[in-house]
Amino acid sequence: MPAIETTDLTKSYGDATALADLSLSVPEGELFGLLGPNGSGKTTTIEILTGQREPTSGSARVLGEDPVGDPLAVRESVGILPEREDPPSFLTPREYLQFVGDVRDLPDVDDRIDTWADRLGFRDTLDTLSTDLSEGERQRVMLAQTFVHEPDLVFIDEPLVNLDPIMQAEVKDHLREYCDRGNTLFLSTHFLEVAEQLCTGVAILRDGRLVAERDPRELGPDERLLDYFREEVADADGERRQQQTELAAEPTERDA
Amino acid sequence: MSGVSAGSLLGRMIREEYRLHSELFGDRFAAFPLLVAALSGAGFWLLTLTDVGVGAVAAGLHGLVFFFGLQVGSIGLVGRDALRDVLGDVTLLVFSARTLPVTWRRLLAVFLLKDLIYYSVLFLGPLAAGYAVFAVTAGVPVGDVGLLYLTTAATFAYGAGASLTAAGVATRSRIARLGLLAGVVAVTTATVAGRVDPVALSPLAFYESPSLATAAAGFGPVVVLSVLGPLTFRPADGGAARSSPDRYSRVRTLLSDDTGVATRSTLEVARSSGSVWKVLFSMGVLFGVTALALDQVTRATGVAAHAGIAFGTLLGLGAFTTYSWVTQFDSAEEYLRLPLSLSAAFAGKRTAFLALSVPAGLVYLLGSLLWLSPVQVAVGAVVFPLVAVYVFGVTAFVTGFAPNELLFDTPLFVAFGAALAAVAVPLVVAALAYTEAPTVAVGVSVGVSLLAAAVGVGLSNRAGRRWQRKLR
Numbered sequence: 001m002p003a004i005e006t007t008d009l010t011k012s013y014g015d016a017t018a019l020a021d022l023s024l025s026v027p028e029g030e031l032f033g034l035l036g037p038n039g040s041g042k043t044t045t046i047e048i049l050t051g052q053r054e055p056t057s058g059s060a061r062v063l064g065e066d067p068v069g070d071p072l073a074v075r076e077s078v079g080i081l082p083e084r085e086d087p088p089s090f091l092t093p094r095e096y097l098q099f100v101g102d103v104r105d106l107p108d109v110d111d112r113i114d115t116w117a118d119r120l121g122f123r124d125t126l127d128t129l130s131t132d133l134s135e136g137e138r139q140r141v142m143l144a145q146t147f148v149h150e151p152d153l154v155f156i157d158e159p160l161v162n163l164d165p166i167m168q169a170e171v172k173d174h175l176r177e178y179c180d181r182g183n184t185l186f187l188s189t190h191f192l193e194v195a196e197q198l199c200t201g202v203a204i205l206r207d208g209r210l211v212a213e214r215d216p217r218e219l220g221p222d223e224r225l226l227d228y229f230r231e232e233v234a235d236a237d238g239e240r241r242q243q244q245t246e247l248a249a250e251p252t253e254r255d256a
Numbered sequence: 257m258s259g260v261s262a263g264s265l266l267g268r269m270i271r272e273e274y275r276l277h278s279e280l281f282g283d284r285f286a287a288f289p290l291l292v293a294a295l296s297g298a299g300f301w302l303l304t305l306t307d308v309g310v311g312a313v314a315a316g317l318h319g320l321v322f323f324f325g326l327q328v329g330s331i332g333l334v335g336r337d338a339l340r341d342v343l344g345d346v347t348l349l350v351f352s353a354r355t356l357p358v359t360w361r362r363l364l365a366v367f368l369l370k371d372l373i374y375y376s377v378l379f380l381g382p383l384a385a386g387y388a389v390f391a392v393t394a395g396v397p398v399g400d401v402g403l404l405y406l407t408t409a410a411t412f413a414y415g416a417g418a419s420l421t422a423a424g425v426a427t428r429s430r431i432a433r434l435g436l437l438a439g440v441v442a443v444t445t446a447t448v449a450g451r452v453d454p455v456a457l458s459p460l461a462f463y464e465s466p467s468l469a470t471a472a473a474g475f476g477p478v479v480v481l482s483v484l485g486p487l488t489f490r491p492a493d494g495g496a497a498r499s500s501p502d503r504y505s506r507v508r509t510l511l512s513d514d515t516g517v518a519t520r521s522t523l524e525v526a527r528s529s530g531s532v533w534k535v536l537f538s539m540g541v542l543f544g545v546t547a548l549a550l551d552q553v554t555r556a557t558g559v560a561a562h563a564g565i566a567f568g569t570l571l572g573l574g575a576f577t578t579y580s581w582v583t584q585f586d587s588a589e590e591y592l593r594l595p596l597s598l599s600a601a602f603a604g605k606r607t608a609f610l611a612l613s614v615p616a617g618l619v620y621l622l623g624s625l626l627w628l629s630p631v632q633v634a635v636g637a638v639v640f641p642l643v644a645v646y647v648f649g650v651t652a653f654v655t656g657f658a659p660n661e662l663l664f665d666t667p668l669f670v671a672f673g674a675a676l677a678a679v680a681v682p683l684v685v686a687a688l689a690y691t692e693a694p695t696v697a698v699g700v701s702v703g704v705s706l707l708a709a710a711v712g713v714g715l716s717n718r719a720g721r722r723w724q725r726k727l728r
Contacts (some may be wrong), residue, residue: 081537
């Protein structure tokens with residue numbers, strides 16, 4: 001059973017289409033990267049897959065659950081790290097993780113907090129208000145809340161933002177180990193080198209449409225994911241312009 | 257900036273304040289003074305229909321302006337988180353001592369002066385204009401209207417200086433805060449016992465009887481507090497604030513909180529600017545305004561309203577500010593990412609809301625035992641939490657996690673106001689009718705409050721499903 005499967009997933013806001021007919025299959029154990037320019041539909045995809053938004057049409061299964069019909073079941077079994085999300089300013093990391101533990105009804109919360117504080121290097125600031133932490137320290141706390149319940153599948157929007165180079169290397173190792181244990185990671189990122197180094201499969205979105213899928217490990221020695229990305233996005237733009245030109249050229253009833 | 261003059265700083269702060277309000281209310285803010293003049297003119301005209309004396313109106317105006325000053329003086333200091341919530345990251349010039357070579361005291365002194373000038377022009381001027389129409393028609397000399405403008409401006413400074421001084425003393429130490437509380441209790445007790453006349457120590461004394469003696473006694477405290485405020489205020493030091501590792505667990509146990517939402521919200525309010533004191537302060541302002549209004553009604557009409565019902569109603573309605581605070585630090589979207597229904601999140605918010613607002617309101621109701629009968633206070637203690645539950649339900653249902661939307665959405669504001677009026681009006685009428693039909697008035701008040709609370713619980717239970725639908 002794939003960890004994630006979508007069929008013709010579409011999301012519209014009035015006349016604007018944020019996501020159009022997205023059909024994807026992400027196998028278990030995959031470190032999957034969703035790439036695309038700003039506004040291409042990456043965040044909308046994650047929001048639908050985690051039950052935060054309902055699609056206009058189409059369907060999805062996440063770890064066998066329906067994120068539309070039973071969003072809480074999906075959110076119980078996955079971890080979510082949105083982009084630019086800080087821990088609550090007026091709670092300490094320990095208190096925030098205790099809160100997450102309460103919401104998730106986790107046993108042995110204190111042990112888990114100690115484990116993740118050690119692993120991500122924020123034990124010294126466990127009892128400091130988050131408002132007084134650096135951006136990197138806040139990101140570590142957010143990573144901890146994503147993994148503290150040991151989920152089988154994690155959705156992350158920009159995992160390495162605000163981390164120093166040493167911590168970036170450690171987090172990359174952690175994400176690889178996490179997937180080596182059979183877990184699945186669904187990553188959305190602007191940083192193609194991150195996807196190139198980490199991912200075992202990528203999909204490229206453009207204007208809400210899936211324009212390409214690729215395994216970065218199959219790239220040739222002189223190939224870079226950035227070049228591939230540029231080609232696919234340029235092709236998608238060319239096709240769109242072509243369609244617009246054709247539509248404009250079609251005679252309307254009034255013309256006739 | 258080290259060489260910046262006070263005048264230059266003042267000009268920039270005034271421009272900043274105007275832009276802040278324009279950002280909040282849009283272009284229509286330019287019409288704000290006209291609106292104040294029109295509303296106050298209409299209000300004073302209505303008062304002429306009830307045979308209220310000009311002197312009583314002037315006294316009431318001074319009282320209202322004093323409480324307005326109290327509120328304005330505190331907002332720049334305790335409301336930074338609120339501003340951030342409404343406008344995103346906001347940095348005002350008054351906070352720039354951290355980054356620029358200008359002292360806190362200087363900034364605060366100019367900040368206070370800016371408030372005085374800004375509100376004197378945009379608010380007190382139009383208020384005096386509205387009053388002028390009413391007063392001159394009633395035979396009051398035009399010169400007295402000018403005097404009223406002067407003394408209300410001083411009264412505004414009195415309120416702003418008082419809250420700045422209170423905030424300043426509170427930043428010193430726990431002992432200083434206890435001393436402040438003791439001082440407030442002592443002054444209140446002395447006033448109630450008739451040993452101190454607060455009017456004699458305010459600009460109103462000079463308005464009522466201009467002389468050198470009343471000028472000294474009336475304006476003296478204004479000057480003292482306006483100087484003390486900037487002198488006593490000390491910003492929190494830059495060290496990282498730490499918390500006890502078991503603080504969360506203790507609060508959670510105290511609140512019997514299953515989901516952690518109530519615990520989290522309570523801690524966030526307690527640790528944000530102004531801490532839980534801002535809840536106490538906002539309730540205090542409402543309590544003071546209600547006490548003043550009751551006094552004016554009695555003086556003007558001879559009707560002795562039921563103070564317990566009036567206090568309970570107004571304190572319950574005023575719990576809206578507590579709703580803003582308990583929903584200020586998170587968002588519905590955050591809960592949509594957690595395995596927790598929005599209904600459970602709202603239930604947690606309600607626990608935090610009641611845990612913060614009810615004790616604060618009860619403090620004032622208990623304080624009113626100094627001059628009210630225990631029966632009156634008991635009725636107020638029944639009405640207040642029930643109305644607060646209603647306010648929570650209406651606010652949660654109408655605004656979700658964003659009560660500030662009321663500021664920007666007129667239809668929403670009208671719907672919200674109508675929902676509150678539906679409960680407030682019968683309660684106020686019952687309070688006024690107490691002398692005529694005491695048993696019925698109390699019965700109606702308790703009945704309306706119980707019904708309102710039931711509706712409030714129903715609305716807050718439905719709020720989760722409603723917002724879940726809207727947001728997804």
